Amino acid sequence: MELIFERLPYRFARWVKGTIEDPARLQQGGRTLCVKDDEDQLLVLFDSEFYMQHLIQQNPELTFVKQSD
Secondary structure, eight states: OOOOOOOOSOOEEEEEESOOSOGGGGOOTTSEEEEEOTTSOEEEEESOHHHHHHHHHHOTTSEEESSOO
């Protein structure tokens, strides 16, 4: 079996705490990526600290944490 690894542009990750109906609304045109971890918790990947802070400010009803519980 051949495996191919590709480097992704994301440098920061935050778990999302709170209720969100549509996680896709957190995606910002390739600047962020929403995924789920092995415990099915929502995780957002960011390509820069600027976009991370912007998304956090735009969603005050959510809490973004560095480490999952």
